Amino acid sequence: MSRKDTDTPAAENSPPMTLQDCLAECMEAVDLFLNNRFTESLDKLRPHMQDSMYHAVMYATMLEMQAMMTFQHDDIVRAGNTMKSAQEVCQRFRKKSSSIVSKSGEGLTEEQLHAELCYAECLLQRAALTFLQDENMVSFIKGGVKVRSSYLIYKDLHTFLQSHQYHKGLNHFQLEGGVSFGIGAFNLTLSLFPARILRLLEFAGLSGDKEYGLSQLHSGATSLNLRSMLCALLLLCYYTFLSFILGTGEGDVDNAEKLLKPFRVRYPRGAIFLFFAGRTEEIRGNIDEAVALFEDGCRAQQAWKQFHHMCYWELLWCFTYKRVWKMAYFYADLLSQESRWSKAMYVYMKAACLSMLPDDEVRPFGENEVELFRQVPTFKQKIAGKSPPTEKFAIRKARRYKSSSPTRLPVPVLEMMYMWNGFTMIRSRPDLTRGMMETLVDAERALQDRPVTEYSVDDSCVIQLLKGMCLKNDCQTKAAEDCFQKVINSEKKIKFDEYLVPNALLELGLLYIDLGRKDQAVKLLQKAKNNYKEYSMESRTQFRIHAALTKLKADISEEEEESTDL
Template identity: 35%
Template structure:
């Protein structure tokens, strides 16, 4: 349905019947609205004898407040002692870091940068006075001489360095800043490795088991995160990083994270659960794995839904879970519920709007998808270039009249002037949007641009969860589009054949899919734009061979993809190639 009179911002929660199963938690949850919770900051600020376990408990309460949308109370809980205890300093820095990441506001980033440095300084005061990485000290087995505060200070120091490094990348986009951030990450990783030595030393004799559990969960969370993150990098880059001390074993890293998530009595367990869910529902699709571990997510959501039933972050992740399962109506319901449950971090609404525009695109509701993109373009600072591009292609998707054409042409002309640069480099997806918009203006048409973008943002991978519910209609729309918009341009014909091939592969009609991809590859000498379609078609052919258990040819095609250079979104495809090659090697045994 096309809205009249232009684009309207219409945001209402769909009228859906929700029959959420009631869950029982194995531990009684204390209400986060108790008076003593809100009075506590003043109480702690006047105490001089607050011990380490009490500080950890305070940080955990603040985290629970934050995840239940009590954002101001969470900050008030930590700020008074953020210059006195390591966990208050780290916790307050973490909250400001999250705020900066959600808002992308320069002032918020500067505030988070200042606090992250303060946290590093505060935590450093609690570290052992000598260098804890001194090899003579380590080999002498004197970890036993460290106090609980000194041991935990090394862990908190590693975590604070990681936040500091991440903010360095975003706040200062120069090459020098990028290098500084890289060194901070290496220092962070080395500190985590030192913590691991402490964890496995004799230092824990006669110490409080709770103290060890909190330390163990933090160490395993850090090292597990590094292992999992590094494991997705292409082999050559990973080998280079291993030379300077980094490791990337995904299975080992996942085992560490799963153990931390099971340590529900510790501070970092909840954050680890959120990290695992984020990996399954977001990163898996970005690196080309797809098919998230739904059983793991369901198990992790069991406790999170009970503890934070109306938490904006939890509701958002539940929505994403439904989206990746192909249940788009429930996804839309929970995205809107996440928006409605809090107004303090309005920028977090933008994350929901971003997801909602894809949800409506999956349903073919291009008008509603455009509505959300317009709101993002007007309100969000993340990437006005991408928002503008999406708004243009969605307008063209649902209305091809002269007024809409004038609108999308105006939008496309703006795109080159609103691109961002990070660490002195252009963002690949923004470069893609600029190149495509220039082609649209030159050719005076968009050819299936809306479906093309959905492919490159892995939406077709999500649709494969329920292919019969979505793909036949999409395929019909693509074929009808060609009938209504005949062309002999090999660039446009290649887009058409490529998208048909993607649809046929999702439906399991592999011979038809193969024919489409071969047509794209055969068009290569005639292409003047859209060169990226050839390596992507080669990759899709490799996945057909993998499905047919022809591993030798699948591997050969993946190696062929690696030989293509200089095309749009190259690194994005190489992540998928790396994941696909791992799958081939696993099946080979």
């Protein structure tokens, strides 16, 4: 699988590599990567980046993974340029025609089929970087064009693999694993997007089948192929993150653990898998076990500090759930010093943690929460052209501290915890839920004792929304319903926190789904979806509304099928 038109000296001095040799060496590089030997992994791939499509794609993929963790502009640009070069390498191996023959793949050699696959993967990964890189709508649409082109190639390859024309070559399991990754990734991710966002991405008329996507990714993750790592990581991200942050909080921890088991056996010190093992324990409510795994993940390797930052972020929340505010502050402080993702967010979390301490308790390092809140806007940045929505939210909340005698935020840590759907994480732990409720009751009492300000209604509604979450966790459904309803009824009095009403409607809708009151749930969710725009964290709320409505449609379809069977 070599080409003479390369200017890489190492490649010129090496004998040509067959497709099978390239795949075998790339598998070795992935193995090194998963064993935390990141530099060795890149060193193994680098010499053949210009004459092997697989070396080029895997090298660029590893750089992209680093960029996704750091969100640093230089890393994103470097990964984008490397992925563009990899795409050019793949292009040299493609059949010299405008498309896959007869849209079926018939007439392509095994190497050309792999070239189509690698080319589609480059397009997909470049599109992901485009979305990170620039908030400009033209760039957004360019990204959508890449995604669509990639989707069509994967779709053609998938059709061909199901046809009688497909004759399995020596490396068929690698080809099939790659197509499983592409088809699975598209079906799963498209199923998460609300229709109006799909229209923005020029995906009008397309939708994903979530269950089919999951099955394709499972197929790819559980067979020995070069993309099994990518399939597994996407599934683990979905089960342990996306279904909570962008969904209804029903992550499949059992499936995540089954998926993790063989990787944990093969890579017992693999930092990536220690991290996801920690996350599954966190979801189960086993917070102490999660803390131990995240700390172990930090000890497992020192080469990529970005893994440490991911663990620090989860440790911050683990100690928040336990209400150990000084430890939560400690990890926010570490992140503010080491991570460049969003210093404004980290400083906000430092201030928020300190504000939860009693007034007479000594602050670590002599820091003062009021001064920290005032610093938050000064750290505003655009990460690869975009400000993270959580950073915008933190800056907006910190503004009230600009005054010489500021009105304090009542429960800023718990409010941000809600934004990350953290109350769902502790629903299996009544003791932690009760602790949160005690904090909220104390905050409510303090708010009532203070003079009325322009923030009073908003602050009261924040507390009501969060109390509703605790009561829902505690199965006190009527009391939870009353809390959410109080927020909804206060709509005209809320001055600043416009996100509260659509989120209260969402939470009440989710409560009604649990109670089987599906018609009422649909009305509330549709109202939240259609009647509110341009509020804090709107995209995240819209994703969750979409997930709830999708779940409702699936439940209703199942009921109709059962009644038909009867």
